[in-house]
Amino acid sequence: MTGNTNYTTSSPTLTVFNTAVTAYKTALGNVENGSTTATSAKGAARVTLENLMQSLGLYVQLNCGNDLTKAQCSGYDLHAEPTAAVIPAVPTGIKGDTGDNTGQIIASCNAQPEADFFMCRYSLNVTTPVWVVMPPQKSRKFLISGLTHRHDILISLSATNAAGISDWSNAVMVLVY
Secondary structure: OOOOOOOOOOOOOHHHHHHHHHHHHHHHHHHHHOOHHHHHHHHHHHHHHHHHHHHHHHHHHHHHOOOHHHHHOOOOOOOOOOOOOOOOOOOOOOEEEEOOOOOOEEEEOOOOOOOOEEEEEEEOOOOOOOOEEOOOEOOOEEEEOOOOOOOEEEEEEEEEEOOEEOOOOOOEEEEOO
């Protein structure tokens, strides 16, 4: 995408993406010794790279606007002709489950076949929401960490595809454990 006028403000930046690729390659080389620390580091580097790949793919998808020429010049392999998509419906079934650790919530919604990516936002202030928007991801489950035990938060989700972004769902109040 470097120098491509169709994709001038990639998110994540190509520098961030290339740094993650290098970190993953390094982690792959380090795992040869078989240590659990190296294996864990490789897994973390892989998750980081996969999330960045999904975000970059979403950026391309939203910027090509179903224009096959723009999509092909992105550097991504196309597996199917773009088709007209319909903006996903507002996510339903919003819930917040307790995470594995204190101060964690797993925000989720019902499956949406027409959605390619999901976005989650949360607010620590339930009276006057100040939203923190998490990066888009393919999964409809978001881990929110670092929350205050026995404190209410609001969560809301949105879905997106090539046609656009749905409205945010109604906010759901969740008690953090």
